[in-house]
Amino acid sequence: MTNEKKDTKPKKKWVRKTLKWLIFGIIGLIVLIAGGVYYVYNYYDWQSIVRNLVHQQGSAAVGTDVNIGNINLSLKDGKGSIDNITVANPKGYSQDYIIKLGKVSVSVDKESIVKLAKETAQKSGSKIKTVVINEIHVNKPEVTYELMNLNRSNSDDIMTNIKRNTASSSKQPKKEAKESDVEYKVAIKKVIVADGNATVAANLLGASKSLSLKLPTITISNLGTEKQGITIEDGLARIFQEILKTTTSVVSKADLSEILGGVKDLTGAAIGTAGKATGAVVDAAGNAAGTATEGVTKGVKGLTNSVGNLF
Numbered sequence: 667m668t669n670e671k672k673d674t675k676p677k678k679k680w681v682r683k684t685l686k687w688l689i690f691g692i693i694g695l696i697v698l699i700a701g702g703v704y705y706v707y708n709y710y711d712w713q714s715i716v717r718n719l720v721h722q723q724g725s726a727a728v729g730t731d732v733n734i735g736n737i738n739l740s741l742k743d744g745k746g747s748i749d750n751i752t753v754a755n756p757k758g759y760s761q762d763y764i765i766k767l768g769k770v771s772v773s774v775d776k777e778s779i780v781k782l783a784k785e786t787a788q789k790s791g792s793k794i795k796t797v798v799i800n801e802i803h804v805n806k807p808e809v810t811y812e813l814m815n816l817n818r819s820n821s822d823d824i825m826t827n828i829k830r831n832t833a834s835s836s837k838q839p840k841k842e843a844k845e846s847d848v849e850y851k852v853a854i855k856k857v858i859v860a861d862g863n864a865t866v867a868a869n870l871l872g873a874s875k876s877l878s879l880k881l882p883t884i885t886i887s888n889l890g891t892e893k894q895g896i897t898i899e900d901g902l903a904r905i906f907q908e909i910l911k912t913t914t915s916v917v918s919k920a921d922l923s924e925i926l927g928g929v930k931d932l933t934g935a936a937i938g939t940a941g942k943a944t945g946a947v948v949d950a951a952g953n954a955a956g957t958a959t960e961g962v963t964k965g966v967k968g969l970t971n972s973v974g975n976l977f
Contacts, residue, residue, distance in 0.1 A: 713737045713739060719850060720732060721733060723899035723902060724898075724906075726899055727827075727828055727831055728753055728824055728828055728831070728906060729827030730754040730756055730764075731754040732751065732752070732902070734751050735748070735749040735751075739772070744773060744774040744775065744779055744800075745772065746771075746772045746774070748770040749769060749770075751767040751770060752765065752767075753906060755810070755820050756820055759812050759820050764810055764812070764820045765807065765808070765809055765810075768805065768808070769804075769805045771801075773800040773801045775798035777798075778798040778892065779797065794848075795848055795849070796850075797851075797853075798852075798853045800855050800856070801857075801858065802854060802856070802857045803857075803858045804858065805861060806860075806863070807909060809821075809863070809864040809909060809910070809913045811864050811914075812866075812867045813867070816926075819914075821913060821914050824906070828903050828906065831903075832899070850898065851890065852889070852895055852896060852898060852901050853891050854889040854896075855887070856887050856888075857886040857905055858883065858884070859881075861883075862884070862909070863879070863880060864879045864880075864881055866917055866922065877922065877924060881912055882912065
């Protein structure tokens with residue numbers, strides 16, 4: 667009987683000690699996870715991540731610089747705003763930008779943010795992180811539709827860039843990712859672009875005129891899903907495409923005679939002046955020659971007039 671009592675006491679002590687350390691371990695793990703999530707929410711530089719991703723992937727999509735102003739993003743609330751996203755004009759155009767998004771409000775799904783924060787804190791989960799965005803609301807965007815000539819505009823150039831760049835990026839073989847590399851994707855449920863304005867600018871042969879046009883509300887739904895998100899490059903490309911498509915449609919239906927009339931008059935005047943100058947040169951040459959026959963002189967003048975008429 668005495669021996670049995672002596673054997674049970676050490677076992678009970680060991681069990682208590684084990685349970686005690688196990689409870690401390692669980693509490694410590696909870697504290698570490700909570701602390702990590704708090705750190706991710708409050709100190710992790712999400713602003714820089716968003717800025718760099720939009721700049722790099724947006725620029726890669728449109729083929730010109732995409733830049734961002736102020737970012738106010740609260741991961742706790744799942745809400746935020748971005749000021750002044752601009753898309754630079756292609757080379758050769760007079761305006762600084764083709765698209766300017768003054769105020770962009772973003773509503774993010776909280777569960778996807780919590781999941782992202784936990785996985786970032788624990789350095790766990792898939793290397794592809796998908797953020798679910800409930801809504802992106804763009805208020806009062808400005809589009810500058812600029813004509814390079816009667817058959818080419820900055821909108822055409824950007825649309826060509828987007829088509830080429832997004833097609834080439836999808837065909838390129840994926841590079842082997844490092845263990846530390848994280849790829850961010852998005853699933854956007856709805857995009858609303860409201861109260862937009864387009865300025866049509868024609869800077870042809872020195873005639874500088876512009877026309878202001880209102881844009882209808884643009885709504886885009888279901889860009890990617892939580893299981894299969896899309897890259898930020900593809901998301902931005904689709905939004906910019908829809909804005910430019912809508913702008914082109916509005917411009918094509920507008921009366922542009924007011925801004926193109928001056929261009930036609932100027933073109934005619936330039937050709938007329940050139941024709942007169944050519945005639946004067948030919949006359950001077952004829953007089954200087956003196957000995958040239960009248961038939962040859964008439965033939966040269968007739969040729970000059972024919973060229974003028976052709977223009």
